[in-house]
Amino acid sequence: MDNARPTPLIEDIDGTRRKLESWISSNRGRNIRIEKLTIPEATGMSNVTLLFDIIWDEDGRQHCEELVARLQPAIERPVFPDYDLSLQYEVMEAVGRCSNIPVPQLCGLETDTSLLGVQFYIMRRAEGRIPTDIPPYNMDGWMMHETSLEKRQHLWHIAVDTMARYHQLDYKELGFDKLLVPDKTPLQQQLAYWESYLEWALEGRNHAIGERALAWLQANQPEKEPTVLCWGDARLGNIIFTPSLDGVAAVLDWEMAVLGNPVQDLAWFNYLDATFAEGLGMPRLEGLPTYEQTIAQWEQASGFSANDYAYYQIFAGMRFGLIMSRIMLATGQDDEVQNSFACQLLEKYLDRIL
Numbered sequence: 001m002d003n004a005r006p007t008p009l010i011e012d013i014d015g016t017r018r019k020l021e022s023w024i025s026s027n028r029g030r031n032i033r034i035e036k037l038t039i040p041e042a043t044g045m046s047n048v049t050l051l052f053d054i055i056w057d058e059d060g061r062q063h064c065e066e067l068v069a070r071l072q073p074a075i076e077r078p079v080f081p082d083y084d085l086s087l088q089y090e091v092m093e094a095v096g097r098c099s100n101i102p103v104p105q106l107c108g109l110e111t112d113t114s115l116l117g118v119q120f121y122i123m124r125r126a127e128g129r130i131p132t133d134i135p136p137y138n139m140d141g142w143m144m145h146e147t148s149l150e151k152r153q154h155l156w157h158i159a160v161d162t163m164a165r166y167h168q169l170d171y172k173e174l175g176f177d178k179l180l181v182p183d184k185t186p187l188q189q190q191l192a193y194w195e196s197y198l199e200w201a202l203e204g205r206n207h208a209i210g211e212r213a214l215a216w217l218q219a220n221q222p223e224k225e226p227t228v229l230c231w232g233d234a235r236l237g238n239i240i241f242t243p244s245l246d247g248v249a250a251v252l253d254w255e256m257a258v259l260g261n262p263v264q265d266l267a268w269f270n271y272l273d274a275t276f277a278e279g280l281g282m283p284r285l286e287g288l289p290t291y292e293q294t295i296a297q298w299e300q301a302s303g304f305s306a307n308d309y310a311y312y313q314i315f316a317g318m319r320f321g322l323i324m325s326r327i328m329l330a331t332g333q334d335d336e337v338q339n340s341f342a343c344q345l346l347e348k349y350l351d352r353i354l
Helices: 013-028 085-098 149-167 186-201 208-219 263-276 291-302 309-330 341-353
Strands: 033-038 048-058 061-071 106-110 120-124 228-230 239-241 248-251 258-260
Touching (some): 013 048, 013 106, 085 106, 085 120, 149 239, 149 291, 186 208, 186 258, 186 309, 208 341, 263 309
Antiparallel strands (some): 033 048, 048 061, 106 120, 228 258, 239 248
16 A cells, blocks of 8 residues: 555755745734644645644744645646645635534635645644554554444444535535536536546556446436535545544545535445455454445435445446556556556446446
8 A cells, every 4th residue: 555655745845844934924914933844644645735833922922823734736647637726625615614514724725836836725733533544444553453343333423424414515505506517417527527537547548447337337327316515535534533532523635526416425435445445355444334334324314315326336436446546557556557456346346236
């Protein structure tokens, strides 16, 4: 897993620190200091994430605030062809303003690339704990070693409940009806995107498994689907749980937010967990509810039917398989482009349904 991380890094940490000091000082109207910038290694595979504290003097006292910066990647072979940080920021702002879904508190968006060379936004750091991707939480880490079976079940339940409550939001009231394209359903828009993504990500190479999945998805599109603003990357690793592990402190990573059937988030949530287990030939973390129980909980909490779940399992597998294929190609692992655990798992799911 470690080799499959083309996360772009900041070469000039000190220079970046000084530029952020200047930008935040200008926006805050006071001189601030940043003593240290760090790049977390436990989660994330695309955007650049910076952690830092800002320090300033006011009213005769020293103040400190913990912040996070998300930067648009600037590397030769990124994971995605386009990164719309403005949309990510707008989604978090709208969700935070119009609901009780916990999102990071936003501090500012900069679309002018002259400062750091890329767009970026800054948000306050939410205190809590995030299930790790590296190592996967079912193999090592705090969820495995520091929680009981009952606590793991509780964490899973509150994550699913949060996702279900999010799906009850009206995308039109949030202001995202602008994402609709005339004469195309949201699903048709997404399938067109992933077909173009395959061509871009594989740089002209064939991808038999991905092409097979897309052909099946095109031929078996559900009819009369509900439409919500989907999270896009719904998974445990994108949730900050409160320090007491009794609730959700913040929902993270909205870079794949899109209009669509909310079942796609549910299927992605389960499928990404399955990649750590079935995909890697490992057992699931003991204590987590079954996928069937998860579907039932989500249906009851959201009010939506999961009748199209099998379709969106393949949809999830296609997306994850193509993303991982891009990562393999971008990191020089050409032999793994179609032989990675992600593609093997997708092929297994395709064989089950066909």
